[in-house]
Amino acid sequence: SQTIHQWPATLVQPVGSPLSLECTVEGTSNPNLYWYRQAAGRGLQLLFYSVGIGQISSEVPQNLSASRPQDRQFILSSKKLLLSDSGFYLCAWSGRGREEKLFFGSGTQLSVL
């Protein structure tokens, strides 16, 4: 069966420090991968999605970047965190079809202080 791992679960970082959140998927190949951010009272906002290795699409301009060095690995990064980067970050994967559902990781609560 497919599983998705996301870590760390919580992270407290000072402003200006770098960030690296990792997400890996097991039990499937060629998944579509997604990074979402969830801010209080604002629902989920799609940050990045990827349809293949090295292929990253960004949905909103921001201080963050994403990379997909391997088929089932998706990394969210920042060189210098801002206070506004605080939030709950969710990684997700889905199959390739239009009607494929999203499978979410358990999330990372990031606090930038």
Place this chain on the structure above:
Amino acid sequence: AQSVTQPDIHITVSEGASLELRCNYSYGATPYLFWYVQSPGQGLQLLLKYFSGDTLVQGIKGFEAEFKRSQSSFNLRKPSVHWSDAAEYFCAVGELNFGNEKLTFGTGTRLTIIP
């Protein structure tokens, strides 16, 4: 572009009572519609989805939702809630002919269950 409105930020119901969570969408064509549930500190899990066909959709955990085109709504219902249903519920709308990269989520409704 599509949009989703969940007008109720927080709902409290008694265990065993019926539940209806509201969702209204804005989209020019027939939408793809979803309900996801998020337990505290966790990711989201799909409850049910509507793509076409029967407008009453059955999901997991005893939930159902009805697509009403005339009202642009996709309300989630459950006849009798259980304490384990306490969570945050998100409605989402997708665009025809696109995948999850075009999925728009609502702001969520937090459900509290009282004994």
